[in-house]
Amino acid sequence: MDALLASRKRWKSLTQLVADLIFETDEEGLFTFFEAGSALGWADHELIGENSKRLLPFVDAAPGPSPFLTHTVMRGRRCWIKRADGTFSCLLIYATPLQSPSGHHAGVRGLGIDVSGEAHANADLSVAHLHSQIIRRITTTMRSRALSRLGIPPAFEELAALLGAAGGILISEPPKSDTDFCEDDESDFVHRIEGTAASFDAEIEALLREPGDDTVFEPQFLQLDGHDVIICHSRVRYNTPAVMALWRDGLGVWSQDDANLADAALSTFATALEMGALNRALARNARFDPLTGMLNRNGMIAEVARRLPRLDRERLSGTLLVIGLDRFSEINTRFGFEAGDSALQQIATYLRDAIRPTDLAGRLGGDIFGLWLDGADHFVAAERAETFCQQGAAIFLSEPVALTFSVGLAARNWEAGEGAESLIDRASLAMRSVKLAGGARWHTSLEESSP
Template identity: 70%
Template sequence: MNTPLRPLFPESNSPANSGEMMDVLLASRRRWKSLTQLVADVIFETDEDGRFTFFDAGTTLGWADHDLIGEACSRLLPFVDSAPGPNPFQTRAAIRGRRCWVRRADGTFACLLIYATPLQSPSGRHAGVRGLGIDVSDDANNNADLSIARLHSESIRRITLTMRSRPMFRLGVPPALEELGAMLGATGGILLARQAGCDAECAEQEILEAGSCVGDDVVHRFPAQGSALDTQIESLLRDYEEGALTAPKVTQIEERDVIFCYSRIRYTTSAAMALWREGLGVWTQDDANLADAALATFASAVEMEALNKALAQNARFDPLTGMLNRAGLIAEISRRLPRLDRERLSGALLIIGLDHFGEINAAQGFEAGDRALQQVATYLRNAIRPTDLAGRLGGDIFGLWLDGADHFVAAERAETFCQNGVVVFLAVPTTLTFSVGLATRSWETGETIESLIDRASLAMRSVKLAGGARWHASLEESPP
């Protein structure tokens, strides 16, 4: 290599123009280069001022050999003043295996394992540094990835422990979300559990839970009272359509870094989360990935709660019609009886059976029978007040609870059902008639709901035996 050389020892007593001395130095340089190239990716020498007098890195760093000759080492090591330890290109002591990040020609950085030794003039004055570097960038990057993975794992573990330390989902997720925000230095955040809208099948539950079905459910937000910009970020989060965020996204909104994350859930539509922080460029994609991993944990809790709700609903509601089932109707009426007794109000139960319903199953099949039951259920729900209850007790038998109604109101309602029947639309329109058993309950008797059902059911069966299409009242109330 024909690299121009500066004399390492200008104050030497040897003759300055001695060709023999120069040949010796060049031969020594070539032998040293040949040996070090066997194990090193970078070879260098610097003078007493930290300027390169020799540099060879092949293609490792992208610099041509002559690019750095005469240049200060700071061009290769821009952060030398803030780097821990001595500058490896100006060291006064031997360095063995020190990791150092240096700049490549394209502006990126490489990690070198530096071995260097200081040079001295014959008089003992510091004359520069000679050394070599081994490129360990891949190992450094892998270690960095491993460190990030460990950090993420520890963060998720802490979040999970926070959630598990609370007895219920709603109590565990909020502090876990705030802990995630503290880890990332977020100044605000919101977690949504998007839910599918209510349909006809959850009408009974909507009555019982006062309209609990909502389009977007805010699981938690911090701070509790946000600014107008916080509201804007929340609005943007709500605007993301399902599947629009396939990966966590870092964006900037009015001098803030914002992370948006989205997770699909089986039992609700989705979970979505936004975190924000003052300043731009303060978050990396690794931060977004941690937030996304945390959201997956939150989504699992949301999913479990939705599953528990679904199981609870299936335990109390009829899956075919969406009405309360027998157990659900009994439980809800029983819950209301103490209030009626305190207010000295009566109540009435109508047990309704469909006349000749088996003929639909026999002539048109069970699917047609199921559609008929669904239409009857819709008719009965629409025929009562919002404060009343409707349930399917089994088969073609339905129950209506008229809250606070006396015998005369219940008899009037039963008469209307029996006179009109209901038209169901199958292959051909079919009119079904009702057999209705009626039982009223006075607050003075303290009669149980089981007794009330028995009396109304017995009255209904007597009507069916008589041919149907009429109603009958059980006038004798049983003692508690």
């Protein structure tokens, strides 16, 4: 034992003359010996028993073999090793594997020489290269999925692993829609990487969901309950900003480079979220009128058609009201087209407020609107039409204006199996007959078209 200790002391004294880092690890990569002087800022015995991954920029996904787990001799390999303050030093690593008496891998012994002074001449390039490797891996992971949005969760998990995060959460909320019918809209995009404490995870999620300053998009550092947290925000077109948090167990372990990388990764995720939001917006625009937020003609036909099988099964009626504004062209002539748009928006609000949540309201084109009264028969619809015609609607432009309605009704009997387009055609024909007679009245299409 004395000879062994003396040998270890001589080896240590010799290597300290040329090396800034001396280490030994066991077969699992845990440090059994570690001395780095002032080069890395770690105390000599601070890392004994710790996993060597803690010192590497990549976690579980290193681009090459770990110098602390190598099974082959390593000579002069450049490695970025994490300092105690969270920054990195560039070291030339020389390492050799150790074997047990039975010939099995028993660990690694090695040393490192700090060449950061030389590396700092190209530090920006080195960091950029490191970041590009990580972003490339994330992008590749996202592109491996059929839809880039589906690739965000695994890419986010890979980012957390590469940065050695103990937990994380990514949230993107869709904007509140002003359309009448939005059951196809997707809910919040939320992906969680559960940490060691569920209560802390919930605390971070609540923090991210709090309203914030939409003009600040720089990464933020927080220290909460013994965790070091990075919070990043990114603008998402057609959507609310995406917000992401990553945290590690322990304080003061994140660097600005870590924050910059997390921010760049979130920008990549935001691109995929934008594409998903854009696709949803295009789908909505195909069914909704952009001026009023109501269903357009195609959307109205599709939604009424979707409801008809249920009404048939339940043996219920349904009635369509097609409502035309009387002498609407006079508003455009007198007040201008912008005032005309405002008038249409006010009428849309008036009609939405006049129906039940289960009914439908749409703008069929120009100054023509449609109301679908779900389950209502001809008599219920006639009462509603009479109210519209008697009361009209008051709108407010540069001065108050009273508008009257011409209303056409088309009731559907569940036994006839009439389609949505036929209902609109019949109600529109009845509405036009009212307009030709002077307006401010309602008329029923009594004849049913063939299915």
